[in-house]
Amino acid sequence: MSLGKQLKNRREQLSLTQQEVADQIHVSRQTISNWEVGRNYPDIPTIIQLSDYYDISLDALLKGDEHLMKKMNEDAELLRRIKKRKVLDGLLIGIIALLFLLGIIDKINFTANWLPVILIAVLYILTVVRYFIIIPKDSLNSGWHSPIVVPKTLGVGWAFNPRNPIGLALYIVLFVAVLWLMITSWADRGLFVEN
Numbered sequence: 001m002s003l004g005k006q007l008k009n010r011r012e013q014l015s016l017t018q019q020e021v022a023d024q025i026h027v028s029r030q031t032i033s034n035w036e037v038g039r040n041y042p043d044i045p046t047i048i049q050l051s052d053y054y055d056i057s058l059d060a061l062l063k064g065d066e067h068l069m070k071k072m073n074e075d076a077e078l079l080r081r082i083k084k085r086k087v088l089d090g091l092l093i094g095i096i097a098l099l100f101l102l103g104i105i106d107k108i109n110f111t112a113n114w115l116p117v118i119l120i121a122v123l124y125i126l127t128v129v130r131y132f133i134i135i136p137k138d139s140l141n142s143g144w145h146s147p148i149v150v151p152k153t154l155g156v157g158w159a160f161n162p163r164n165p166i167g168l169a170l171y172i173v174l175f176v177a178v179l180w181l182m183i184t185s186w187a188d189r190g191l192f193v194e195n
Contacts, residue, residue, distance in 0.1 A: 003047075003065040004038040010054040011036075025049045041068055092126045120182070124175055128162050 011021055018032040025046060034040050042050060051058045062068060148167045149158050160167035160174075
């Protein structure tokens with residue numbers, strides 16, 4: 001039985017109105033109605049409150065609703081992805097700061113000349129890795145049938161989908177082209193000459 005039906009049945013067994021339950025757990029009557037018809041679900045602390053108030057075990061409330069269990073698993077996966085993304089973002093900022101610091105402290109031509117190349121390579125790699133961490137792999141966003149262009153995972157705009165073989169090839173071609181242009185422009189200006 002779904003969570004909403006269980007909540008409604010138990011409320012009616014106790015001869016309570018939606019307003020009485022809403023007042024007791026500090027939500028609106030409409031919220032109780034939405035839970036009971038299955039339009040949305042209460043959060044975990046509220047489910048615990050309802051379990052105590054209705055004197056129903058959490059096991060009975062949660063395990064009876066497969067849709068709720070699926071939603072909770074998806075929410076848990078989303079939280080894990082957000083945590084990974086935050087760690088990766090911190091790593092990205094740390095590497096950028098370190099490279100910037102190396103460019104300021106170390107005045108050797110090699111570091112100063114190669115700093116933009118290293119920075120672009122690190123940003124590129126971390127952006128692609130970040131995409132794979134944030135967007136779960138499923139049949140809709142990977143393989144030949146997936147879109148070539150997807151929303152960016154870092155910043156605003158669109159990016160090539162690295163899970164689509166054509167998108168991955170475009171990423172590689174663009175990366176190699178930018179590196180080649182940078183290196184040839186530096187070679188033309190004589191920036192690779194050691195002092």
